[in-house]
Amino acid sequence: MTKILSDEDLADGGLMAVAIDALESAFLARAGNRLMSPPRHHVSFPDRGDLVFTVGGILGDKPLAGFRVYETFEGAEHSQIVAVWSANDARLKGIVLGERLGNLRTGAIGGLAIRHLSAPDARIVGILGSGAQARTQLAAAAAVRKLDHARVYSRDEKNRLAFASEMQHALGLDIEPADSAREAVADADIIICATTSQTPVVHARDLKPGVHVNTVGPKTLQGHELSLDVADAAAVIATDSPEQAHAYASPFFLAGSGNEVRMADLADIIAGKAAGRRSPEEITLFCSVGLAGTEVIVASAILDRLCVPG
Structure with missing residues (x-):
């Protein structure tokens, strides 16, 4: 059967x-x-x-x-x-x-990126967004790193309060609602950006040295949740599917920036065919597009x- x-x-x-x-x-x-x-x-x-x-x-x-x-x-x-x-x-x-x-799969891919690109001693997570993707990304981060603390921001105060309460109970992790995106990512070792925003909510000025960033939300030239200067600041940029990034009906958000050609396949980093993080101070960026x-x-x-x- x-x-x-x-x-x-x-x-x-x-x-x-x-x-x-x-x-x-x-x-x-x-x-x-x-x-x-x-x-x-x-x-x-x-x-x-x-x-x-x-x-x-x-x-x-x-x-x-x-x-x-x-x-x-x-x-x-x-x-x-x-x-x-x-x-x-x-x-x-x-x-x-x-x-x-589908949410579990996307979260697990984000967890792989965190496992192979974030600092091994990463303890603090900043989360932007409070939907299903933000939940599974945080659960995946907690599965691969010994986290101490997380802060979450989303535009709806009720949603971020509910997220903090629910995920704190589910993961046994101290989670604090933040009043702004900048507050949520301040001093974070890992940033999870899982919004529906068509305009940047994270900028390079918000990042501390050594942070790893996962972006799960919009990533086209017409709308993207990360500022392009985050990619400029990143020593390593990876994705789960370069083919899918190039197959978008609307061009990928890094197109024409000079950074798209630097984007490595996460599989090659995991297999040791491409360089990952090389020092504690490097900023790393993972762009999730969905590996079919x-x-x-x-x-x-x-x-x-x-x-x-x-």
Whole structure:
């Protein structure tokens, strides 16, 4: 019988570590040309929205294949489907429905960036944004670093208060609401920028030496949550998918700045093929764009974890 999981099944906080470990292996496979991850494909329904498909998998002793599809139709609720097959024997391992897997996957990729680019002794996190992505990014940071303190800012005071209370309880971490973006990132060793802002909310003047920055929100020339001078200040700029960054319908926010050509593939940094952080004072920047196919890898690991026979 095909295993089917939903958002309620993925509520276990321990699944973040499972996702990060699965993606560590996937990124090493990518560096070795064993990860299948073509750019996403859109099918448009005029005046309604798109169905968006990502297909991917991994080659090796236990090859996997699968896809994710989600929609951009207008409505109060959105949904997505991830299906995973064993490519050895055509067995459908399972299906995962809902939004939580995508958020978990994106958070885990951010956690990998923090693991490999932030200072090993990073303890303080500044968070901009209080939505689902901010939550999973912070959970991933807590999974890879021994954090002491976090500050969160978002425009809605009620939302940032709720975020601080909820995540403090979930992670056992001291989390303080901040009154401004600048206050939230002051003295932070790690900055998580997960907003919907089309104008910069973080500038180079706000950063201390040695900080690592994850940006998850808008990153096109038409609108971007980070100031371009953050990239100028960064000694290392990385992304999870240079192909996807170049495939945006609207040009990537670093296009024409001279910094786009400096952008390394996170997989190559993890595999030691490209340089990562070289000193405690260096500023590092990770631009999350979504590595297609990785939902399949995370879904497979979760299916293995939650659906053990007996």
